Amino acid sequence: MKALRNFLDNIKPNFEKGGKFEKLHSTFDAFETLLFVPDHTSKSGTHIHDGIDSKRTMAMVVLALVPALLFGIYNTGFQHFLALGTEASFWEMIGYGALKVLPLVIVSYGVGLGVEFMFAQIRGHEVQEGFLVSGMLIPLIVPADIPLWMVAVATVFAVVIGKEVFGGTGMNIWNPALIARAFLFFAYPSKMSGDLIWVSGMSKGEGIVDGFSGATALGEAAVLKSGEGLGRLADGGAYDLWNSFIGLIPGSIGETSTLAILLGAVILLITGIANWKIMLSVFAGGYIMALGFNAIGVNELMNVPALHQLCLGGFAFGAVFMATDPVSGARTEQGKWIYGFLIGVFAILIRVFNPAYPEGVMLAILLMNTFAPLIDHGFVQSNIKRRLKRAKVNA
Amino acid sequence: MSDIIRIKRGLDIRLLGKAEKVFGQPETPELFAVRPTEFPGLVPKLAVKPGDKVKAGTPLFYDKYRTDVKFVSPVSGEVQVVNRGERRRILEVVVKSDNANSAEDFGTINVASAKREEIIEKLLASGLWPFVKQRPYNVIANPSDTPKAIFVSAFDSSPLAPDYDFIVEGQEKEFQAGIEALSKLTEGSVNIGVNNEAASKVFTSVKGAKVTAFEGPHPAGNVGVQIHHVSPINKGEVVWTVQPQEVISIGKLVLEGVYDASRVIALTGSELDKTCYIKTKVGANIKNYVDGNVKEGNLRYISGNVLTGENIGADGYLGSYASQITVIPEGDVAEFMGWAAPGLNKFSVSRTFFTWLCGKKEFQLNANLNGGRRAIIMSGQYDKVLPMDILPEFLLKAILTEDIDKMEQLGIYELAEEDLALCEFVCTSKTEVQKILRQGIGLMIKEMS
Missing domain, CATH: 3.40.50 (Rossmann fold)
Incomplete structure (x- = not known):
């Protein structure tokens, strides 16, 4: 380690003001601080600090995303060979999935970090770690067959318009990864919806076994006719509760497996990185809303059992990894309950009432991101009022 | 009762080096100092010059705007030196004790x-x-x-x-x-x-x-x-x-009828060989107390506790309000991949380090920031360690935007730096909470006067 440290110290002057590679200062700084936690000590205020920093925080979230990523790789291969109707071994599925998914991850990180480094250099601040998470989220919320250039364009859009225009990590109004997805959804709808895009290979018309449909469970449920029952969503069907929970269904790469997502949730909750109030209230909001629809039950989508609803689409993924983003979410403790609950409610509401947008979670979270400051404002005002009231009582 | x-x-940070309940008997220091910089907002006017004889209770300087507020010598002796900083700001008035303990009546x-x-x-x-x-x-x-x-x-x-x-x-x-x-x-x-x-x-x-x-x-x-x-x-x-x-x-x-500056202070911290209590006086030079009693390495000497105290150096003077000296490692070394290491010596309220499994272990913490400064990212961290009906994050943001009305409404009158010290400790973004609060208080004082 000493040799490495000395090497860094040796080349450091080149990257400082006036040095040969001055323009790469922020890049050097990013790698240096990645390798070594800086030797900065406290100059004012408390002399000791908690061991955690934003790098470790973000690294924990990325770690929590790993189960979803691994399952996504497997499922991409699984769905592909299912569609082809050919037998494939576990490792063949993994191999195929990895070939599809890893390039997306690489493009997302490469492009996103490139933009981040540029902004850090121009603004003269350190490279911020927020994108470590966004860069992993983006590939997990797109279909496996999406063209790489689209991911690149969406990533640039998300980082620049979603984050840097507001001042960088910690300043953004909306979740950057969701901005990327919303951008793709509205800019390239043909690549983000329909029955053909969710299973890798299908859009190219590769030999598909007869009777196979690549529609997602939600896409299928949306077109079910009243009174025909739940189709493949019914017990024993390909999209039944168990398969939806395990995640062996078509969908965005990381979103299908509720099980893998819950593993991530456990990591986030144990480490205390994500807020349990938000997570719990999103699920509660969704569950209650779905129960309500069950009671009305006008169309078949309303009839999908509440628990099943929570396992479909991006609901669990959104609840665990997106809604809990502290920057774009509500910041008051009471506000978090309302914020999370309404995300759950709106997600199911949009899903059920607007079949054109079966992916209601994305829109619900973006909507509540927008309203989070308003919710907080309410609770801040009530804090202020309590203080004023106390003064009057005493006076 | x-x-x-x-x-x-709230949060109890378990540190190594609690003071043993015995009185140490180090040699009484010769030098004592009163430091105007300890009193926020004070503009000091000197009342003595080097060479003047003083008793315990003799004014060394006073407040320029409230002349009856006097700052007096803790011991009898002779004013040795007045140390000044930038723009001749008075940093400390040092008195050399004559050990006679004569006091003004x-x-x-x-x-x-x-x-x-x-x-x-x-x-x-x-x-x-x-x-x-x-x-x-x-x-x-x-x-x-x-x-x-x-x-x-x-x-x-x-x-x-x-x-x-x-x-x-x-x-x-x-x-x-x-x-x-x-x-x-x-x-x-x-x-x-x-x-x-x-x-x-x-x-x-x-x-x-x-x-x-x-x-x-x-x-x-x-x-x-x-x-x-x-x-x-x-x-x-x-x-x-x-x-x-x-x-x-x-x-x-x-x-x-005398000014008695006696204090009992605790000598604490992981880097002391022997912790104890000491009978001393306000403003005592701490050299005699720590010399030969500390471990090796680059150390930080704090008058007060690790959350709110002041870094005074090995040859510094005990603060006026302090009841404690703490010595901790400076920690000014770059740690390889520290953010990814299991961190078995790190204390954290989050459970991202495995130390949360270690029960009641006591820690040797240093003055390293353990990361870079960032914009505030995490929410709810401050609220968990502030047992008041106050929204610290929103108050800090009001201060940063210099919104006087909001600062008042959000309860700045009730807070001192020490109350938010834990917020600063737990902050993932390493925000200088106490410094920001003092800025806000400074603004309030200016606005209200």
Whole structure:
């Protein structure tokens, strides 16, 4: 380690003001601080600090995303060979999935970090770690067959318009990864919806076994006719509760497996990185809303059992990894309950009432991101009022 | 004992190096200093020059705008030097002790018959006034105010804090006299906050004061937290605060008519070979106490505790309000992949380090920031360690945007730096919370005057 440290110290002057590679200062700084936690000590205020920093925080979230990523790789291969109707071994599925998914991850990180480094250099601040998470989220919320250039364009859009225009990590109004997805959804709808895009290979018309449909469970449920029952969503069907929970269904790469997502949730909750109030209230909001629809039950989508609803689409993924983003979410403790609950409610509401947008979670979270400051404002005002009231009582 | 108030939110940081309850006998230091920089907002005017002979209680400097607020020499001897900083700002007035302990005679006070003005006058003249602080703003009290109450916190809950029960042992009489004098200064009551688990007779048996017991993690011992739970400060109200050892000094003025700067301080911290308590005086040079008693390495010497104290160096002077010296490693080394390491020596409220499995382990923490500064990212971290009905994050943002109205509405009057120190400790983004709060308080003072 000493040799490495000395090497860094040796080349450091080149990257400082006036040095040969001055323009790469922020890049050097990013790698240096990645390798070594800086030797900065406290100059004012408390002399000791908690061991955690934003790098470790973000690294924990990325770690929590790993189960979803691994399952996504497997499922991409699984769905592909299912569609082809050919037998494939576990490792063949993994191999195929990895070939599809890893390039997306690489493009997302490469492009996103490139933009981040540029902004850090121009603004003269350190490279911020927020994108470590966004860069992993983006590939997990797109279909496996999406063209790489689209991911690149969406990533640039998300980082620049979603984050840097507001001042960088910690300043953004909306979740950057969701901005990327919303951008793709509205800019390239043909690549983000329909029955053909969710299973890798299908859009190219590769030999598909007869009777196979690549529609997602939600896409299928949306077109079910009243009174025909739940189709493949019914017990024993390909999209039944168990398969939806395990995640062996078509969908965005990381979103299908509720099980893998819950593993991530456990990591986030144990480490205390994500807020349990938000997570719990999103699920509660969704569950209650779905129960309500069950009671009305006008169309078949309303009839999908509440628990099943929570396992479909991006609901669990959104609840665990997106809604809990502290920057774009509500910041008051009471506000978090309302914020999370309404995300759950709106997600199911949009899903059920607007079949054109079966992916209601994305829109619900973006909507509540927008309203989070308003919710907080309410609770801040009530804090202020309590203080004023106390003064009057005493006076 | 009447009420018990249970504090739920907060954090006890378990550090190595708690002071052993024995008195160390190091050589009495020769040099003592009073530092104007310790008193926020003070513009000092010198009253002595190097070479002047002084007694304990002789003014060294005074407040330019409130000339009756005097800062006096803790010992008798000779003014050795006046150290100045940039733009000739006075940093410290150093007095070389002659070990004679001669003191100015201010005359005893008959508290029962004395008028309020008389007591204030004596406190001002004897140099004890700067120990009476006021909330809002946590600055030296304004003698012309009448506070709605006076608060004394009889225990310190901060990391490695000295045990006041041990410190005040045998000083019932002085403490009682001090409390009686203080109770003349307020229209309300003198409130003493004691530790529910253990509190010395000195505090619990005191007459003429309202005793409230507190229970829970730090900052339960912070006087600001106690005020918030007993009698919160609203706009326009003033509360005064005094620390227990300072009450005893006031008691000695009442009984003996002298300024007695004696303090018992705790010598704490992981880098000391031997921790103990020491009988010393305000402003003592700490060199004799730490020389030869510390471990190897680059160390940080703090007057006060690790959350709110001041970095004074190995040759520095004990602060006026301090009851503790803490020595910790400086930690100015770059750590390889520190953010990814399991971190078995790191303390964290988050459970991202495996140390949360280690039970009640005590930690050796250094002064490293453990990361880079960032914009505030995480939410709810501050709320978990501030047991007040205050939204610290929103208050900080109001300060950063210099929104005076919001600052007032969000409760800046109730806070001192020490109350938000834990917020600064836990902050993932390493925000300088205490510094920002002091800026806000500075703005408020400017705006309201």
